[in-house]
Amino acid sequence: MLHTKAPHIEEIAGEALQRAHLLGEPQCISIVEHIDDMDAFQFFHTGEAVDLHRTFWQSADNDLTMVGIGRASQLYAERTDRFQEVQRLWQKLMDNAVVYDDYQKKGTGLAALGGFSFDPGEADERLWESFPDSQMTIPAFLLTKVDGASYLTMNVLIFPEDHLKQMVHQLLEQRETLLKSDTFEPLFPVVTSRKEIAPAQWKETVKKATEDIRHGKISKVVLARELRLKFQDAVQAASVIKELADSQPNSYIFAFESQGDYFVGATPERLAKLENRRLVSTCLAGTIPRGATSEEDEALGLELLNDSKNRQEHQFVVDMIKEAVEACSSAVSIPDAPVLYPLKNLQHLYTPVTAVLDEGYTLLDVVEKLHPTPALGGMPQQEAVYYIRQYEQLNRGWYAGPVGWFDAKNNGEFAVAIRSALIQQDKASLFAGCGVVEDSDPQAEYEETAVKLKPMLTVLGGL
Ligand SMILES: C=C(O[C@H]1C=CC=C(C(=O)O)[C@@H]1O)C(=O)O
Numbered sequence: 001m002l003h004t005k006a007p008h009i010e011e012i013a014g015e016a017l018q019r020a021h022l023l024g025e026p027q028c029i030s031i032v033e034h035i036d037d038m039d040a041f042q043f044f045h046t047g048e049a050v051d052l053h054r055t056f057w058q059s060a061d062n063d064l065t066m067v068g069i070g071r072a073s074q075l076y077a078e079r080t081d082r083f084q085e086v087q088r089l090w091q092k093l094m095d096n097a098v099v100y101d102d103y104q105k106k107g108t109g110l111a112a113l114g115g116f117s118f119d120p121g122e123a124d125e126r127l128w129e130s131f132p133d134s135q136m137t138i139p140a141f142l143l144t145k146v147d148g149a150s151y152l153t154m155n156v157l158i159f160p161e162d163h164l165k166q167m168v169h170q171l172l173e174q175r176e177t178l179l180k181s182d183t184f185e186p187l188f189p190v191v192t193s194r195k196e197i198a199p200a201q202w203k204e205t206v207k208k209a210t211e212d213i214r215h216g217k218i219s220k221v222v223l224a225r226e227l228r229l230k231f232q233d234a235v236q237a238a239s240v241i242k243e244l245a246d247s248q249p250n251s252y253i254f255a256f257e258s259q260g261d262y263f264v265g266a267t268p269e270r271l272a273k274l275e276n277r278r279l280v281s282t283c284l285a286g287t288i289p290r291g292a293t294s295e296e297d298e299a300l301g302l303e304l305l306n307d308s309k310n311r312q313e314h315q316f317v318v319d320m321i322k323e324a325v326e327a328c329s330s331a332v333s334i335p336d337a338p339v340l341y342p343l344k345n346l347q348h349l350y351t352p353v354t355a356v357l358d359e360g361y362t363l364l365d366v367v368e369k370l371h372p373t374p375a376l377g378g379m380p381q382q383e384a385v386y387y388i389r390q391y392e393q394l395n396r397g398w399y400a401g402p403v404g405w406f407d408a409k410n411n412g413e414f415a416v417a418i419r420s421a422l423i424q425q426d427k428a429s430l431f432a433g434c435g436v437v438e439d440s441d442p443q444a445e446y447e448e449t450a451v452k453l454k455p456m457l458t459v460l461g462g463l
């Protein structure tokens with residue numbers, strides 16, 4: 001297949017190198033080209049031969065797919081002030097970058113993909129050592145599928161000491177490798193052992209939480225549990241994300257690879273989306289299974305809409321998001337009552353929130369204000385985070401944290417990383433949680449989390 005030749009790469013890189021010499025600091029260039037239609041999973045898979053820091057994002061509306069290979073740069077931030085610090089680093093990178101882009105499509109050009117841990121105050125654990133509290137990657141190669149077309153961005157950080165010819169040669173060679181259109185053979189994982197972590201103790205914690213809620217210590221708390229799998233061989237990331245994308249409509253499909261580990265999932269829960277100044281957030285909480293027949297399905301949906309325990313779980317989320325969004329935007333619109341949001345295995349209560357973000361605020365400001373919403377943390381926010389830190393028996397790492405992307409054109413979107421798994425070669429840890437309110441029944445909550453674990457469990461061959 002013939003692709004357009006990378007536009008004047010040697011000339012562009014040469015100019016950047018001159019600037020790097022002159023200014024004595026690295027210069028970033030970003031080159032966007034329109035390419036022939038490219039399969040996102042294939043691209044991700046081929047990327048393994050180029051660099052083991054890959055990123056994958058597909059929106060729940062399925063109108064945008066981004067696949068990053070390698071790292072031109074990474075934005076890290078420590079515990080305090082991490083969203084603001086990432087924003088500062090991003091601004092600095094943008095100020096020093098030259099972008100060559102004839103198309104101006106969202107999610108192309110200079111863009112960053114990655115995520116944030118749920119709680120940077122949580123004790124560090126070896127399980128998550130490859131995933132810093134904040135890590136946004138500007139991929140060296142980025143495939144973006146948007147508006148029915150495919151685009152390839154090359155982002156390069158050029159240092160004063162770089163050797164021009166060598167660098168350009170390597171870049172073009174990697175580009176050729178990535179654009180080869182082989183078909184990849186999915187490899188299905190074979191599970192050799194499966195272990196739920198302390199289910200009885202987890203139910204006890206849920207019971208204790210309902211008592212603490214009754215005593216007014218807290219109003220709502222989301223408690224998660226873990227399931228561990230072992231496999232015959234190392235799990236192939238591309239197969240897992242392809243299976244997730246094929247089996248989980250209405251969900252964001254994400255994968256972030258870091259030092260050979262990867263964090264992957266299919267989450268239905270948007271945190272915040274920004275397009276120009278248009279802001280969209282989502283309240284998603286309250287759960288019931290899907291029915292086997294359409295009659296049963298409808299009856300269950302109706303039951304969920306009228307269930308006071310689930311409505312309370314949901315309302316905490318609506319109230320908190322409303323307050324946070326109103327603090328930074330205008331024209332806020334929120335329907336009075338939730339509707340149903342159907343997934344493959346279960347249905348949720350759903351209330352969309354739309355607004356216009358006020359000047360001076362960024363998407364990361366919104367993420368900072370919202371995270372964690374009571375759909376992942378609880379109410380009041382800070383007390384719930386402390387409660388989880390103290391009583392939940394697992395290390396959340398990036399589970400339930402914000403994951404997503406932003407570009408240099410004021411577009412971006414973050415979802416919360418639930419229904420997810422951390423995969424380390426031939427091992428995986430799967431996570432799912434549920435909102436505990438005064439009327440929660442530990443056994444029912446246990447069953448709810450079992451259904452939430454299903455999508456990951458199925459694609460990993462554990463069912
Ligand atoms: C925390 C999770 O789900 C949240 C999102 C939707 C519905 C929820 C619920 O009904 O409990 C949870 O708040 C999870 O799946 O790990």
Ligand SMILES: [Mg+2]
Pocket residue numbers: 285286287313434435448
């Ligand atoms: Mg629930």
